Amino acid sequence: MGKFVIEGGRQLYGEIKIQGAKNAVLPLFAAAVLTEEKIVLKNVPHLADVENMLKILNTLGVETKFEKDTVQLCASVMRSDTIPCSLAKELRSSVFLLGSVLGRIKRARVAYPGGCDIGLRPIDIHIKGLRDLGVKVEEKEGFILCEGSECKGGNVCLDYPSVGATENVILASVLGNNKTIVQNAAREPEITELVRFLNTMGAKISGEGSSVLRIEGVEKLHGAEFTVMPDRIVFGTYLLSLCLTGGEITFLYAKEGDVGALLSKLDKNSCKICREHGKINVIVKERAKNCESVTTQPYPGFPTDLQAPYMTYAAVSEGTCILTENIFENRFRHVPELQKTGANIVVRDRVAIISGVPYLTGAEVTARDLRGGASLVLAGLCARGITVVQDIYHIDRGYENMEETLSKVGARIARL
Ligand code: UD1
Numbered sequence: 298m299g300k301f302v303i304e305g306g307r308q309l310y311g312e313i314k315i316q317g318a319k320n321a322v323l324p325l326f327a328a329a330v331l332t333e334e335k336i337v338l339k340n341v342p343h344l345a346d347v348e349n350m351l352k353i354l355n356t357l358g359v360e361t362k363f364e365k366d367t368v369q370l371c372a373s374v375m376r377s378d379t380i381p382c383s384l385a386k387e388l389r390s391s392v393f394l395l396g397s398v399l400g401r402i403k404r405a406r407v408a409y410p411g412g413c414d415i416g417l418r419p420i421d422i423h424i425k426g427l428r429d430l431g432v433k434v435e436e437k438e439g440f441i442l443c444e445g446s447e448c449k450g451g452n453v454c455l456d457y458p459s460v461g462a463t464e465n466v467i468l469a470s471v472l473g474n475n476k477t478i479v480q481n482a483a484r485e486p487e488i489t490e491l492v493r494f495l496n497t498m499g500a501k502i503s504g505e506g507s508s509v510l511r512i513e514g515v516e517k518l519h520g521a522e523f524t525v526m527p528d529r530i531v532f533g534t535y536l537l538s539l540c541l542t543g544g545e546i547t548f549l550y551a552k553e554g555d556v557g558a559l560l561s562k563l564d565k566n567s568c569k570i571c572r573e574h575g576k577i578n579v580i581v582k583e584r585a586k587n588c589e590s591v592t593t594q595p596y597p598g599f600p601t602d603l604q605a606p607y608m609t610y611a612a613v614s615e616g617t618c619i620l621t622e623n624i625f626e627n628r629f630r631h632v633p634e635l636q637k638t639g640a641n642i643v644v645r646d647r648v649a650i651i652s653g654v655p656y657l658t659g660a661e662v663t664a665r666d667l668r669g670g671a672s673l674v675l676a677g678l679c680a681r682g683i684t685v686v687q688d689i690y691h692i693d694r695g696y697e698n699m700e701e702t703l704s705k706v707g708a709r710i711a712r713l
């Protein structure tokens with residue numbers, strides 16, 4: 298399964314180029330199904346989730362080529378309308394294919410999606426959204442069967458601004474002679490990225506970045522070349538690493554605006570941020586004196602994906618911090634592991650109360666999910682002694698060569 302061995306206590310100095318965003322690139326892959334022409338995506342991270350999504354696309358008949366950081370996709374022929382169970386359970390994002398396969402060939406069969414074990418992750422909002430568009434949806438023997446020949450567009454009001462459901466409704470409604478309005482749409486930057494990409498392919502979508510999207514169906518989409526946005530969660534994770542170890546890092550290809558909710562919480566006295574010529578330089582000289590409480594919210598609120606890394610930051614900051622997880626109900630699985638390093642955390646339902654301790658101590662811990670796994674690496678980087686993080690395949694789902702990135706800036710971390 299692989300593990301990281303980390304010798305803590307080293308300050309970090311140097312440059313980190315932020316990888317392309319996993320949660321943006323996967324829906325862009327799904328969008329590639331909507332045209333017969335070639336799509337070229339640059340700045341694609343090498344991640345297990347990316348490889349799995351490409352495998353799923355191959356089973357549908359999409360030709361794919363991944364070289365360096367560029368993926369070429371061509372869906373000139375669609376061989377199948379079915380995303381098989383064995384692949385869908387590896388990857389929750391396969392659920393977006395429902396919208397895009399439907400958009401392309403007016404029918405789709407998707408097995409119930411998998412992904413991180415961070416809660417129930419139902420897909421009722423996706424299904425309701427598709428039904429509102431006029432799609433017939435049936436759930437049968439572990440599959441969701443969709444028939445979209447009578448898809449008529451119209452008004453879709455999502456009960457909750459679900460990222461995945463917003464993406465699915467967009468993907469299902471860009472082709473055709475329909476007008477669709479999506480209300481209470483998610484506003485995550487990855488949605489904006491999808492909208493921009495589809496518009497580059499010839500779609501007519503307006504309202505990007507807002508909670509109301511207007512989609513005017515078009516007859517055809519064409520090929521396009523596009524560079525994937527930087528991963529805001531990866532940026533936030535490495536920024537928090539620096540806050541924990543101290544040092545100075547220049548972040549390249551990072552977007553400050555996308556992590557505004559995190560930046561507003563960091564202790565301004567210990568963490569100095571300067572922007573220069575498109576780079577973000579951060580200097581951390583001392584341990585945070587206080588750690589603000591956080592409640593996870595849909596964007597632009599504090600992202601659930603940074604809750605676990607932020608918990609490690611809180612664990613060694615002075616004072617007490619209250620972390621409330623509002624998005625996923627099973628997202629504290631890193632807590633017992635962090636406690637092994639000496640973190641003082643009490644969990645009551647969806648609330649974690651963290652009382653800062655002066656230092657953490659190396660321990661053997663196990664990653665239970667992607668972001669929780671990252672929080673354990675952060676603990677290892679600042680802990681006294683050696684930390685071993687087991688089951689790092691979870692971390693590989695979202696961070697490209699994490700050990701290389703961190704070693705280059707001076708961390709002692711090895712993959713065994
Ligand atoms: C996406 C991201 C994930 C991130 C999350 C929140 C991808 C691949 N994943 O996940 O990394 O943590 O957004 O920013 O982009 N819900 C329902 N019914 C539904 C859909 C969602 O009840 O049909 C609930 C979920 O259980 C959860 C909340 O809505 O409590 C948010 O889910 P959603 O925004 O859909 O997240 P994902 O798209 O799964």
